[in-house]
Every structure is written in structure tokens, then in C-alpha cells.
Amino acid sequence: AEQQLVDCAQAFNNHGCSGGLPSQAFEYILYNKGLMGEDTYPYRAKNGTCRFQPEKAIAFVKDVINITQYDEDGMVEAVGRHNPVSFAFEVTGNFMHYRKGVYSNPRCEHTPDKVNHAVLAVGYGEENGTPYWIVKNSWGPLWGMDG
Structure with a gap:
């Protein structure tokens, strides 16, 4: 549940709706014994009080693998073998x-200092010769194609 990270991961240098890093979120999940599901910890799109209940955790981190920046082949392999893969980029208005x-x-810029949002890559494909990533965003089901 994204909301659990918003509400609970401040001790891991994440700042709720003001931002954070996926690597720190994984550390939080690893050391706090899991993440609850959307059904038990729904997304509210605002900072809140931590309501984590370890007995309701359904997702766990057992290991973290870093992919070299701009290594799309490495990311394709990671999505195929370890799905999902988190990545960050600069969100613009469109x-x-x-x-x-x-x-x-x-x-789109290739400058890591402009990164301001993270999503999950859950798949990839190609349409008319153009490769693309299938991503899961944290903005709820009304964004994009069912979130």
C-alpha cells in the first residue's frame, strides 16, 4: 500500500507527500516486516498517521538489486525476472x-537531478516499433489506464 509508505517511512528519510526515494522505501519495508495491501491500507493522497499492522502485511522485501542508470537492457531483464522494478523520473504537466x-x-531529460516521482515497471512491450514500459502509478485508479 503506497499510503503506508506515505504515513510510516519518515524514519527512513522519506517525507510522505513531500517525497522520498524508492531505495529508502524498500529499506522501510525490509526492516518493518512488510507492507499492507490497498484493501487494508487504502490510498488517501495526503499525509496521515501510521496505521501499520504487521499481522496484515502481504508484501515483503527479501533483497534489493540496483540497475545501472540508463541500462534499459538491464531493466528489461530485471522486470522479466524480478517484477516489479521501481524507477524514478521527472514528471511534467502532460x-x-x-x-x-x-x-x-x-x-524528457537524462538528468537525475530533475527526478521528482517514482513508479513501478510491471511489464514492457512494443507498439509500431516503439518500445514502452507498463507502469503502475501511485495516483489511484483514475490516472491513466486504471492507475
Whole structure:
């Protein structure tokens, strides 16, 4: 549950709705014995009080693998073998309004200092010769194609 990370991971240098890092979120999950599901810890899109109940945890971290920056072949392999894979990038206005199809942003930068959002890569594919990632966002089911 994304909301659990928003509410509970401050001791791991994450800052709720003000941001954080996926690597620190994984550390939180690893050391706090799991993550609850969306059904028991629903997303509220705002900071809240930590309501984690370890006995209701359904997702766990047993290991973390780092992928070299810009290594798309390594990421394809990781998604195929270890699914899902978290990654971060710069969100621009048109991404916030994405609804369907293959998203492309001509303003996409290869500068890690502009990173401001993280998502999960859960698959990949190709459409008309254009490769794409299938991602799960944390903005709820109304964003994109069912979230």
C-alpha cells in the first residue's frame, strides 16, 4: 500500500507527500516486516498517521538489486525476472493528464537531478516499433489506464 509508505517511512528519510526515494522505501519495508495491501491500507493522497499492522502485511522485501542508470537492457531483464522494478523520473504537466496509449514526452531529460516521482515497471512491450514500459502509478485508479 503506497499510503503506508506515505504515513510510516519518515524514519527512513522519506517525507510522505513531500517525497522520498524508492531505495529508502524498500529499506522501510525490509526492516518493518512488510507492507499492507490497498484493501487494508487504502490510498488517501495526503499525509496521515501510521496505521501499520504487521499481522496484515502481504508484501515483503527479501533483497534489493540496483540497475545501472540508463541500462534499459538491464531493466528489461530485471522486470522479466524480478517484477516489479521501481524507477524514478521527472514528471511534467502532460504526464499528470495522461489517460491512455503509449506516453511519450519530447522534453524528457537524462538528468537525475530533475527526478521528482517514482513508479513501478510491471511489464514492457512494443507498439509500431516503439518500445514502452507498463507502469503502475501511485495516483489511484483514475490516472491513466486504471492507475
